[in-house]
Amino acid sequence: MARPATAAISPSAGQAPVRTAIEIDNVAVTFGGSAKAVRAIDNVSLSIREGEFVSLIGHSGCGKSTLLRTIADIIQPSEGMVRIFDGAPSAARASRTFSMVFQQSVLMPWAKVIDNVRLPLEVGGADPRGGNFMDPREALKLVELEGFEDALPSELSGGMRQRVSIARALVTRPKVLLMDEPFGALDELVRDTLNVELLRIWKQSGMTIVFVTHSLQEAVFLSQRVVVMSRRPSRIGAILEIELPDERDLALKDAPELGIHVAKLRDMLGAG
Ligand SMILES: Nc1ncnc2c1ncn2[C@@H]1O[C@H](COP(=O)(O)OP(=O)(O)OP(=O)(O)O)[C@@H](O)[C@H]1O
Ligand SMILES: [Mg+2]
Structure with missing residues (x-):
């Protein structure tokens, strides 16, 4: 599946123009008061087009989660502006345009899997898009957890719990999925499986995904572009276009062409 390489979009005849999903315009975030102020990110501008898979990488503490939380309306920028499909993040949050997945699956331990997945449909009130939400069972099917509807989180493995978190994020049919190290706590084999599942879901849904x-290796395997953030106060140090076909299977993880991209990223991180 060929995708345009940039957000400056001139569609060819008959094709709908690709929209910008997320616009980050000169965003800075400073935490704390003047004496102890921490400038986490500075002067970050980035345009992510609809349907794109973008990863953010950078040294620990450089501001990746801060940037993702700013997109998600959890943190307000000290300077600059974020737009999601041309609206404020608060409006996107109200219309459930995006969902977020964290490193640790935050599930209610006393509730069955199906009720954990259903939660966003209950806490957020009526469907602002008029019945466009997904059946929680369908969401569980997407992450291959059919048959576990009535299990408790404590009866699942770490990888299965993270799948439940993903199903819960998908149940509102978000246009944008923000993922903060969702597979960071999992072993490599489980991570591999979930990487492949995530790519399948991404293709089926047409979602825009921002992945920390x-x-x-994971960044290259999943993404169309990898954004390298510099050390704090973090800016965008470099962006690597991943020149690999969109059809990706696990064998690619060991392929030399993936290794070449990984080496480039390592150099970029060293330079940051
Ligand atoms: N709520 C907060 N209050 C004060 N400082 C914060 C807050 N959140 C983050 N910071 C600071 O902002 C900087 C960036 O943190 P952030 O969590 O965004 O880094 P990160 O790139 O996600 O790191 P990691 O890879 O370790 O998750 C750090 O110096 C951190 O201490
Ligand atoms: Mg983080």
Whole structure:
């Protein structure tokens, strides 16, 4: 599946123009008061097009989660502006345009899997898009957890719990999925499986995904573009276009062409 390489979009005849999903315009975030102020990110501008898979990488503490939380309306920028499909993040949050997945699956331990997945449909009130939400069972099917509807989180493995978190994020049919090291706590084999599942879901849904990871290999395997953030106060140090076909299977993880991209990212991180 060929995708345009940039957000400056001139569609060819008959094709709908690709929209910008997320616009980050000169964003800075400073935490705390004047004496103890920490400038986490500075002067970050980035445009992510609809349907794109973008990863953010950078040294620990450089501001990746801060940037993701700013997109998600959890943190307000000290300077600059974020737009999601041309609206404020608060409006995107109200219309459930995006969902977020964290490193640790935050599940209610006393509730069955199906009720954990259903939660966003209950806490957020009526469907602002008029019945466009997904059946929680369908969401569980997407992450291959059919048959576990009535299990408790404590009866699942770490990888299965993280799948439940993903199903819960998908149940509102978000246009944008923000993922903060979602597979960071899992072993490599489980991570591999979930990487492949995530790519399948991404293709089926047409979602825009912003993915934070410490694994350069994972970033290259999943993404169309990898954004390298510099040390704090973090800016965008470099962006690597991943020149690999969109059809990706696990064999690619060991392929030399993936290794070449990983080496480039390692150099970029060193230069940051
Ligand atoms: N709520 C907060 N209050 C004060 N400082 C914060 C807050 N959140 C983050 N910071 C600071 O902002 C900087 C960036 O933190 P952030 O969590 O965004 O880094 P990160 O790149 O996600 O790191 P990691 O890879 O370890 O998850 C750090 O110096 C951190 O201490
Ligand atoms: Mg983080």
